[in-house]
Amino acid sequence: MNDETELPKDLHWLVRPSTIKLLWRGGFVLLAILVLADFAIHPHAAFGIDGSFGFYSWYGLLTCLAMIVFSKFLAIFLKRKDTYYDD
Amino acid sequence: MMIDAFPPGVILVLGGLVLPFASTQIRYAIILLLPLYVLWSVWQIGDGIQLALPFLEYELAVVKGDALSRIFATVFAIMAFAGGLFALKQEQVAELAAAFVYAGSAIGVAFAGDLITVFIFWEIMALGSTMVIWAARTPESYKAAMRYLMIHLLGGVILMIGVIAHVADSGSITFQAMTPNSIGTWLILAGFLINAGAPPLTAWLPDAYPEGSFSGTVFLSAFTTKTAVYVLLRGFPGIEILIYIGVFMIFYGIIYALLENDMRRILSYSIINQVGFMITGIGIGTEMALNGAAAHAFTHIIYKALLLMSAGSVMFMTGGKRKCTDLGGLFQSMPITCICGIIGALAISSFPLTSGFISKSMIAQAAGDENLFFVWMCLAAASAGVFLHAGIKFPWFVFFQKDSGLRPKDPPWNMQAAMIFFAILCIGLGVAPGPLYDILPFSTNYVPYTVPHVVNQLQLLLFAGLSFFLALPLMKRTLTISLDWDWFYRKFGVWLVGFLTRGIVEMRRDVFAGLKGLVDRIISLAFSSHGPDGLFARTSAVGASVAVIVVMLMILVVAFYTNV
Structure with missing residues (x-):
């Protein structure tokens, strides 16, 4: 084909x-x-910070970038070729 | 002995055992109708003990109903139906038979009123699920199933010791809320947690589940971990340590899924992430939190199965391709699979108007109500992270990103029908959560749809989405895996056994060499004295002999003479 x-x-x-x-x-x-x-x-904030302006926006963006960077950092130690466990 | 109801789970187990011997038409009928009959019979189980059987000196409560049992049994039965529909034409009938035994025993656990019955169904589940993995009939699935079975037999032994110790302590086999304050209860908790995919034994899940067949993995995703959630809900509500275990699992799932290349391993890590939300809710332990955990288990089974059906369809139609590096651009030729996959992805990400939104919110709400600031912040970050690692990553790399050049069609009608059914449930439960809220363990008047909640959730998720596309160069897929806890028993353990046995082999060789040397020396010594030329083997002349004897006699005579 x-x-x-x-x-x-x-x-x-x-x-x-x-x-x-x-x-x-x-x-x-x-x-x-x-x-x-x-x-x-008019949010019913449970703690205060979660009621501040733009909290969910910056928190979502920054925590996700942090998680991506942290995973790349861990990858330095944990990454192997995907044939690693093959005999 | 009391028989008011036949256990619904056992009906499904027996149906599974009949499957391999049925003709094709009868098999299709059993697969499609039996789960519906079981669903009906689940709702015939009233509150309290419905079936009690004597066992040794105990009275087993084989079927004991309440709201918590029914909600889990309900979703297990629905899952058996949709999974059966998806796998209807699966050539490996053994897989479906094992899946029905597996689903039936999960329902058995949900209705078990005592710890012995829990344990019995628990072990049948382990065997059924192992058979489901085996049914893929690949060398990888065989090995993965062996590792899976080892972990679950270990978990089963720990659970059994715990049950025995607990029964010896308390004298009661009743399965009810416990506090981990004795060896027995701690071991029961550990046994339950192993099946939930809790640390340190997390890796069995992403190791084994992706090795099932295109349809087998759909079944696998539903029962084992969610049965564990059920028994934790009933047995250990409000135990604080579960909050931290749950939070760990949430982030563990996200981080590993972000690094993963295999689409089914991404979704497997995401199971641990989702179960983490439920376990956190169980640890918080308020009515709102427990309702949230139960509701989230219900919705999770549906959208996770939907995601794995979508992934399974891709695998099925591309001849087994699973790696993101091999896939991409499939939206053009598989529109149904793509849209259903996206609906599952939106639901797992808790988008408003999907089922995840109306269930996961309750857990975060409970953390807020209890003033658990740290936990609440973690849950919010993790909600964003779910969209990142599963909600966007799965559809993006499978259906979009680069054009892989693959143009597979949508799968056969039964697989499409199963996906559409679950996609409708994902949206339906999200739009109208009332029926699900009505069957929760505690009555609730929780209102998920308020303007601030919807807006805040959209902000959180869409900015998480922005971060994905901003960091896209970092997300580039590579042909890699990430080391996980299974490294300890797949590499380190093998090396350790090799190292120790090499030591033993060397020691044995040295000991044998030493012994052989000793024997050799004895032989050569004996040879030198008694050999052909040895001192004691020499011949000598008669005269010389007589002379020696005479000399000896003379010495004797002289010696005795002087003494006398």
Whole structure:
């Protein structure tokens, strides 16, 4: 079977660079709206910090980046080729 | 002896045992109808002991109903149905037979009113699940199943010793809330935790589950860990150490899933992460927290099975491809599998309008109500992390990222139907949580949908999503695995045994060499004295002999003469 001829030459609309650019822009607009929504809502904070402006936004972003960096740090010691356990 | 009900779990076990001998049509009928009958019979079990049987000097409460038992038995039966539908055309009938035995014994544990019955069904579960892994019939699955069985037999032995010690202490076999304050109760807790995938024995799960067949892993994800959650809920609610064990499992699952390349291992680590949320809830121990743990077990079984069905479909249609490095771009040719996978991913991430949102929120709410600031902060970070490691990572690397050039079709109708059924449940429970809240162990008036809660959850999740795409270069997949606790018994243990036995071999060789040398010396000594040329073997002339004898006689005569 010759995959080359069967694959469509033009990209699926979802993965065209123009669509991806649009998705990034739309994503940032959505994030901005969500952060600004903090002005409108009145949270019932359990502790105080969770009621402060933009808490969930920066906390979500920073903890995730921290987890990614921490996992990369652990990878220095823990990573092996995936044939490591093969006999 | 009292018989008011036949144990629903045993119906499913017996059905499983019949499967291999049934013709194809009858097999399909059993697979599709029996779990529904079991589901019906679960709801015929009233509160209190329904079936008591004598055993030695004890009275076993084989079937004992209450709300907690019923909610777990319900989701186990639903899972058996959808898993059966997904695996309907599985050529390895043994896998389905084992899966039904496995599911049936899980339901058996959910209704067990005493510790001996718990233990019996616990062990049947271990055997059933091992058979499910074996049914994949690959060399990897054989070895992984052996390692899996070893860990679970160890867990079973620990549980059995615990039960015996506890019964000897308390004189009662009743399975009820305990405090770990004796050897017996500590060992029972340890036995339960091993099945939950708690540290240090976490690695059996991501080691064994991904080695099941495309459909086997779907069954595996549901029963063992969630039965462990059930017994912890009943046996050890509010035990503080469980909070810390749960929080550890949450982050362990995230970190290892972030490093993983195999899509089914990603989802396996994510099981430990999700069970961690439940165990944290059990440790908090308030009605809200226990409700949250039970509800989360219910919704988790459904969306995790959905995710693994999606992954299984990809595997099935690509001839067994599991690694993110081999996959990508599949959304173009597998739209149903992709959309169902994304719905499962949104549900596990607790997006509003999905089932994860209405269950996981209760655990965080309980941590807030109890003023557990540290725990609450961990749960919030972990909620973001779930979206990161499972919610985006799985669909992104399997269905999007680069174009792998693969163009597999969606799987056969029964697999699609099972996925669509569970996708509908994920959305349905998220939109209308009422029916699930009604069957929780404690009555609740929790309201998940408030404007701040929805907005805050979206902020948390979407910024987690942003971090994924910002850090995408760091997330690049490589052909690697990460060392885990199983290294201790897969590498270090093997090396240690080799080292010790090498020592023994050398010692044995030295001892034998020494002994042989000793024997050789004795032989050569004997040879030198008694050999052909030895002193005692020489011949000598008669005259010389007579002369020697005469001389000796003379010495004697002289000696005796002087003495006399």
